[in-house]
Amino acid sequence: MKLIFATNNENKVKEFKSLVGNNFDIITLQDAGIDIDIPEPHDTLEANALEKSETIYRMTGTNCFGEDTGLEITALNGAPGVLSARYAGEQKLAADNITKVLQEMEGVTNREAQFRTVLSLILDGKEYQFEGICKGHITTAVQGEKGFGYDPIFVPEGASKSFAEMDLAEKNQYSHRAKAHHLFAEFLKSVNA
Numbered sequence: 263m264k265l266i267f268a269t270n271n272e273n274k275v276k277e278f279k280s281l282v283g284n285n286f287d288i289i290t291l292q293d294a295g296i297d298i299d300i301p302e303p304h305d306t307l308e309a310n311a312l313e314k315s316e317t318i319y320r321m322t323g324t325n326c327f328g329e330d331t332g333l334e335i336t337a338l339n340g341a342p343g344v345l346s347a348r349y350a351g352e353q354k355l356a357a358d359n360i361t362k363v364l365q366e367m368e369g370v371t372n373r374e375a376q377f378r379t380v381l382s383l384i385l386d387g388k389e390y391q392f393e394g395i396c397k398g399h400i401t402t403a404v405q406g407e408k409g410f411g412y413d414p415i416f417v418p419e420g421a422s423k424s425f426a427e428m429d430l431a432e433k434n435q436y437s438h439r440a441k442a443h444h445l446f447a448e449f450l451k452s453v454n455a
């Protein structure tokens with residue numbers, strides 16, 4: 263089955279491909295020759311995920327999915343949340359975002375946080391959403407160099423190292439994206455797509 267993944271984030275594509283194996287033919291925006299920065303104008307992950315899938319479905323008429331992910335930190339009242347990509351500014355730099363979070367968390371003892379992914383699938387014109395949550399905590403300093411985004415400052419529950427200290431297979435055992443993907447794959451199986 264052919265699906266366009268409505269993202270410009272190569273790391274998300276890499277993670278998805280590692281999860282789906284050869285079951286689906288995942289076409290990236292780049293593969294499809296679509297050069298567009300899809301806006302994320304809404305104040306929920308759900309609405310932004312739909313914005314991504316709907317924009318590409320409107321342009322191509324091809325079944326597709328997009329996802330919006332946020333890091334939700336309890337002591338920061340859920341921030342950076344829906345603003346995760348642009349937390350330290352429109353340049354969307356992971357290093358700047360991490361620095362800002364670590365500064366805001368300086369001296370804070372409650373380090374509880376979660377990653378939440380909302381995946382929006384449009385199949386034959388109808389939308390379906392799948393959510394994946396990974397609970398964990400924010401470190402006090404950067405740990406590891408693998409992964410992307412906030413991975414160097416997030417340790418998932420049940421692990422003793424950060425996502426950035428894990429290879430992809432290990433991250434997939436815990437991650438929000440893997441959980442959302444699992445529900446999405448089960449759904450596609452159930453409708454025989």
Ligand code: ITT
Pocket residue numbers: 268269270271274302329330331332333346347348356359409410411412413425437439
């Ligand atoms: P698209 O909208 O093109 O899909 P994006 O990078 O803008 O790509 P999001 O808005 O969903 O995607 O990402 C929000 C932020 O959260 C962004 O800074 C990512 O680097 C970060 N992020 C997303 N998934 C992550 C993960 O698994 N580990 C660490 N950081 C992650």
